[in-house]
Amino acid sequence: MLSVYPACFCKEENGYSIFFPDLNWLATCGDTLEDAMEMAVDCLAGYLYDCKKENEPIPTASEMNTLSVEAQLKEFYEDSPIPSYFINMVSVDVEAYAKEHFEKSVKKTLSIPAWLNKAALEQGINFSQTLQEALLAKLRA
Structure with a gap:
């Protein structure tokens, strides 16, 4: 089953920071946009996999067009200006990803x-x- 969550990709000096607003602002990063997307998929898969293993509730994903991230980004970047960013949906089949990356012997x-x-x-x-x-x-x- 495919899981899809919105993520905020912030362009930094040396890559991207990625935040998942629906997952308590879970974060990861990547050196390039391609690397950032791969890291976002891995981060999302790991979080959802752990939730399932620990019988934790899995948060509901927001619609991309309903997200408001400005206030939280201002908190993260404090006195620095908010970098340019975009919201993108990140999808992963957690079961398939786990078999390949987390459970594979x-x-x-x-x-x-x-x-x-x-x-x-x-x-x-x-x-x-x-x-x-x-x-x-x-x-x-």
Whole structure:
């Protein structure tokens, strides 16, 4: 199922800032317009995917022509002038995107000493699960 939300693309000195007004002003950025659109799709997919996983309510998307972003942009940019911007709809099939980017497993080939392999097999250790747990622990460190 396709999810479609309006996003505000602000032209910055070195790329674009993207804001989703309906998603509590969730933000991302991109170096070029193409990169900004890809990042917007990824950001939208990630947000909606997390909402579904956590059983959080999914906000309703506004009609593009009903959005008023000036007041919020003034708050974001404080004393600086609001950059040029445009509103564009961003769409993503969250389920398909998640299968490709969030849930897809990648096969890895690795080498371990024979004695370690034998000991792990004797204890029925799941190699994939152990590697995932170790990598997650290492990334959090």
